[in-house]
Amino acid sequence: MTAASDKITIKKYANRRLYDTESSTYVTLDRLAQMIREGRDFVVVDAKTGEDITHQALTQIIVEEEARGGATMLPASFLRQLIALYGNSMQTMVPGYLDAAMQSFSKNQAAFKDAFGSNLFADLAKRQMALFEQGAKAFTGGTAPRASEVAGSKDEVAALKAELDALRAKVDKLVR
16 A cells, blocks of 8 residues: 555545545546555545545445455355454454454465466466367367377376476465
């Protein structure tokens, strides 16, 4: 994130519009989410009272992201447990715990990217898809693979297994 002095002020008006004072434009919650992904820091204030309402804005972004459907990040079981903690004697400890857990996750994610590169899984997925397509052709009435193709596929599978074993070793090393 940016330094505290570089925080952008976003004003929220009674009509629910958000105004970015840095760019002098109205923005959406989607734009605020993008700013977070870009590492930009901001504070959201009520335009009338000056009250800091950043927490509510961030919560609203999460609700909208989860409502979009598709892959959600917050499983129902987690949400149930979180809701159950409201009013519980442990409620005051939860924010610090969750913050530390997310910081640890981010640190591990960065270490993983440094060790393996950012498109490692994309490369593995492409290779697996190619193997799947070759297998599908053999079973859907396509031309039968030649012996050399089968041997090549076996070699590719062996290479993928070796690569997977190497990745497991690296992950085990990182975890230790």
